[in-house]
Amino acid sequence: xxxxxxxxxxxxxxxxxxxxxxxxxxxxxxxxxxxxxxxxxxxxxxxxxxxxxxxxxxxxxxxxxxxxxxxxxxxxxxxxxxxxxxxxxxxxxxxxxxxxxxxxxxxxxxxxxxxxxxxxxxxxxxxxxxxxxxxxxxxxxxxxxxxxxxxxxxxxxxxxxxxxxxxxxxxxxxxxxxxxxxxxxxxxxxxxxxxxxxxxxxxxxxxxxxxxxxxxxxxxxxxxxxxxxxxxxxxxxxxxxxxxxxxxxxxxxxxxxxxxxxxxxxxxxxxxxxxxxxxxxxxxxxxxxxxxxxxxxxxxxxxxxxxxxxxxxxxxxxxxxxxxxxxxxxxxxxxxxxxxxxxxxxxxxxxxxxxxxxxxxxxxxxxxxxxxxxxxxxxxxxxxxxxxxxxxxxxxxxxxxxxxxxxxxxxxxxxxxxxxxxxxxxxxxxxxxxxxxxxxxxxxxxxxxxxxxxxxxxxxxxxxxxxxxxxxxxxxxxxxxxxxx
Amino acid sequence: xxxxxxxxxxxxxxxxxxxxxxxxxxxxxxxxxxxxxxxxxxxxxxxxxxxxxxxxxxxxxxxxxxxxxxxxxxxxxxxxxxxxxxxxxxxxxxxxxxxxxxxxxxxxxxxxxxxxxxxxxxxxxxxxxxxxxxxxxxxxxxxxxxxxxxxxxxxxxxxxxxxxxx
Numbered sequence: 258x259x260x261x262x263x264x265x266x267x268x269x270x271x272x273x274x275x276x277x278x279x280x281x282x283x284x285x286x287x288x289x290x291x292x293x294x295x296x297x298x299x300x301x302x303x304x305x306x307x308x309x310x311x312x313x314x315x316x317x318x319x320x321x322x323x324x325x326x327x328x329x330x331x332x333x334x335x336x337x338x339x340x341x342x343x344x345x346x347x348x349x350x351x352x353x354x355x356x357x358x359x360x361x362x363x364x365x366x367x368x369x370x371x372x373x374x375x376x377x378x379x380x381x382x383x384x385x386x387x388x389x390x391x392x393x394x395x396x397x398x399x400x401x402x403x404x405x406x407x408x409x410x411x412x413x414x415x416x417x418x419x420x421x422x423x424x425x426x427x428x429x430x431x432x433x434x435x436x437x438x439x440x441x442x443x444x445x446x447x448x449x450x451x452x453x454x455x456x457x458x459x460x461x462x463x464x465x466x467x468x469x470x471x472x473x474x475x476x477x478x479x480x481x482x483x484x485x486x487x488x489x490x491x492x493x494x495x496x497x498x499x500x501x502x503x504x505x506x507x508x509x510x511x512x513x514x515x516x517x518x519x520x521x522x523x524x525x526x527x528x529x530x531x532x533x534x535x536x537x538x539x540x541x542x543x544x545x546x547x548x549x550x551x552x553x554x555x556x557x558x559x560x561x562x563x564x565x566x567x568x569x570x571x572x573x574x575x576x577x578x579x580x581x582x583x584x585x586x587x588x589x590x591x592x593x594x595x596x597x598x599x600x601x602x603x604x605x606x607x608x609x610x611x612x613x614x615x616x617x618x619x620x621x622x623x624x625x626x627x628x629x630x631x632x633x634x635x636x637x638x639x640x641x642x643x644x645x646x647x648x649x650x651x652x653x654x655x656x657x658x659x660x661x662x663x664x665x666x667x668x669x670x671x672x673x674x675x676x677x678x679x680x681x682x683x684x685x686x687x688x689x690x691x692x693x694x695x696x697x698x699x700x701x702x703x704x705x706x707x708x709x710x711x712x713x714x715x716x717x718x719x720x721x722x723x724x725x726x727x728x729x730x731x732x733x734x735x736x737x738x739x740x741x742x
Numbered sequence: 743x744x745x746x747x748x749x750x751x752x753x754x755x756x757x758x759x760x761x762x763x764x765x766x767x768x769x770x771x772x773x774x775x776x777x778x779x780x781x782x783x784x785x786x787x788x789x790x791x792x793x794x795x796x797x798x799x800x801x802x803x804x805x806x807x808x809x810x811x812x813x814x815x816x817x818x819x820x821x822x823x824x825x826x827x828x829x830x831x832x833x834x835x836x837x838x839x840x841x842x843x844x845x846x847x848x849x850x851x852x853x854x855x856x857x858x859x860x861x862x863x864x865x866x867x868x869x870x871x872x873x874x875x876x877x878x879x880x881x882x883x884x885x886x887x888x889x890x891x892x893x894x895x896x897x898x899x900x901x902x903x904x905x906x907x908x
Contacts, residue, residue: 285876286776286777286875286876287875287876290874290875290876411815411818411819417815417819417821418815419821420812420815420816420833420834420837421823421830421833426833426836426837429808429836429837429840429841430836430840433840433841433843433844436844436847436848437843437844437847440847440848440851441847444851444854447860448776448777448874451874452776452874452875454874455871455872455873455874455875456871456874456875471855471860471861471862472860472861472862472863472864473860473862474774474862474869474873475774475775475776475873475874476772476773476774477772477773477774477775477782477783477786477788478772478857478858478859479858479860480775480778480782481778481783481788481791482791482793482853482854482857482858483778483854483858484778484791485790485791485793485794485854486791486793486797486850486851486853486854489793489794489797489846489847489850490847490850490851493797493801493843493846493847493850494843494847496839496843497843500836500839500840500843504836704776704777704778705777707776707777708777708778712752712753712779712781713751713752713753713876714752714753714754715752715754715755715900716754
């Protein structure tokens with residue numbers, strides 16, 4: 258690691274090109290290996306975190322067993338509100354799963370440099386979030402042991418898949434997304450697994466890494482085909498990101514229920530999903546960079562660029578909220594108008610205002626460069642975004658179902674302790690997998706970080722004059738190693 | 743398989759050595775680096791990767807399968823709703839698209855594995871763990887009578903270690 262020097266006093270510059278965010282404190286390939294592989298050592302805080310996650314999971318599992326024994330009635334459903342916390346949380350976790358592939362695939366195609374050090378975390382988050390989401394349709398079943406009846410394949414049970422149903426589209430979309438995201442994560446891990454294999458001294462772990470790395474040797478043949486395959490996987494994943502949450506939105510938009518039947522739903526859901534995913538990336542990456550001493554990898558410039566993306570998606574989500582109100586008013590449809598008045602002033606007003614405050618108002622703070630570069634604020638804001646996005650799904654699901662066309666059907670809904678326990682369990686399940694992941698695999702992509710580290714050369718680099726020194730060394734956090742003018 | 747392995751600290755030393763070896767036509771050259779470098783691609787001058795063909799074929803097969811499964815199931819068990827068509831291409835495009843992405847992605851991975859020749863069950867010869875750390879490497883598969891010439895070329899171009907392996 259380079260010596261600690263005084264932070265730079267560079268002239269104020271409002272914008273740093275996201276493709277130009279560099280790692281001035283990272284000097285050599287060996288340093289990258291040393292520092293990132295060092296994060297795999299177990300720490301007391303990690304064990305505490307894992308214990309907490311497993312405890313939450315156990316609470317959720319106990320609640321589920323209770324629900325299986327006593328039936329779905331314990332879950333707080335009140336007809337016609339038959340989609341409650343489980344479907345809300347399903348949509349929430351699918352949404353969280355969107356930022357990972359956005360960051361790893363779409364930003365890869367756009368050559369956005371700030372993705373390099375955060376995409377591994379985001380990809381892992383995607384896989385585990387979709388795994389978590391996948392539990393909820395099963396939790397939502399009265400007889401969960403017959404979950405395989407939901408899988409749409411021709412069978413002899415007299416249940417024939419209806420390919421015109423959005424729920425069947427959902428199965429295809431989410432399973433494809435899970436498969437492609439997992440593949441993308443694993444393929445990206447191959448060179449790093451080879452680096453772990455070559456460093457490992459414990460014979461059993463070395464054997465495991467040898468198997469997982471598939472005998473990867475960093476040869477020119479491997480890299481040539483790898484680069485092409487990775488590009489195509491990114492190209493496939495890009496429309497997939499857009500399609501999956503569009504399909505999830507069709508679960509709602511294809512119904513005639515007030516508040517749901519809107520053509521704005523696909524882009525509104527996609528923007529919301531990306532927004533919530535970036536929120537969760539901040540929740541995860543900010544503690545990781547601090548606890549694992551990775552501030553010189555995930556720099557303030559990276560977080561600043563990601564915060565701009567967060568702000569942009571927040572503005573799109575805010576526009577979608579306002580458009581929904583405007584369309585309801587402009588349509589002249591009394592039921593729709595009544596529903597939207599009820600949304601903000603009716604029985605669920607508090608949920609709608611939490612949503613608007615967390616997703617529309619608080620993210621406006623990111624117009625301030627100072628706040629974009631304040632990790633404490635970014636972390637706090639990310640918690641508000643997570644909260645706000647869960648309530649967004651609450652506002653979509655519950656008020657619509659509890660306030661449909663027929664006033665005699667209007668009803669109340671209150672999640673039961675089982676709902677809350679299973680919601681807690683889902684966070685435990687997600688956190689457990691994520692914590693296990695970050696102690697077995699590099700949390701930052703070693704091979705990709707090496708791509709942006711200047712290679713050792715005998716002669717002067719031919720493009721050295723073209724490197725924008727000011728952009729590389731602009732206003733870093735005080736005390737971050739190697740940050741110098 | 744036998745040949746000569748050279749270890750380099752610097753990238754330009756490696757590319758110089760590869761250029762010299764190619765000029766001498768010493769044997770099949772494999773270059774190792776911990777990260778993909780365009781300098782190595784230029785000096786090796788391979789053609790474009792054929793993984794793209796796997797992707798194309800996989801994507802087309804997937805799209806065809808997605809439409810086919812939806813149309814076949816609908817025709818096999820027709821559900822008539824409001825006089826609407828039994829097989830409706832608009833919603834079935836979702837299956838065509840999802841299957842295109844799924845099969846296309848898996849075919850891309852298959853293309854990578856086949857062309858990069860992984861999984862590799864043994865590390866065999868011609869590799870050094872330093873290549874995944876900070877060093878670069880060249881493996882030249884050549885007959886014994888050429889080993890001395892190859893070793894000299896590698897050393898002349900800055901190899902920090904040269905060894906024969908079999």
